Amino acid sequence: MRSILVILLISTLALVQARNLSGSREDYLEDYQDSRRTTRYGPHLHSSIWPCDVADHREAYPLLHKVEKQLKRIESLEIRNQIQDHVVDQLRQCISAGKMDRHCVGRSIGLTMAFINHQWRNQN
Structure with missing residues (x-):
């Protein structure tokens, strides 16, 4: 026992x-x-094409990574800039009280991929 x-x-x-x-x-x-995390004085841990206010949030990485892969197939610099602006706008909408909502980012992935495909089809 x-x-x-x-x-x-x-x-x-x-x-x-x-x-x-x-x-x-x-x-x-x-x-x-x-x-x-990237600070104003430290090294950037993300691609240089994204502003720090959105790219410093690790919740944004899945979307940023997917978009970077898609940007490789876009030839037009103007369309690339439109896509980047769209992504940054989407991510800025997901920031609340200094934190990024990962669920908002998840919803933005679908919207952004649809936007990219539309732009890519228009390019061709």
Whole structure:
């Protein structure tokens, strides 16, 4: 009977410790990513084609990455600029109280891809 209690106690302590370790690791990663964020004086961690006010938010990276891949197939500099302006406008609308809403960015991906495809079709 005592051995079962000891095993339960050890298991409980192990679970609590594992939970604390995973939380600490997540906190560490978040602090690390925040410290690597681009500042006015630090290196840019994003492409130079995006303004810092939108590109410094890691929530924007999926959209920015997708758009950069699509921009490679656009030949016209004018159309590229229109697309970039559209993306920046979409992302600025997703910023509230200094934080970017990732759900808003997710909705913007579809709208932006439709806009890019429309521009690309018009180019051809």
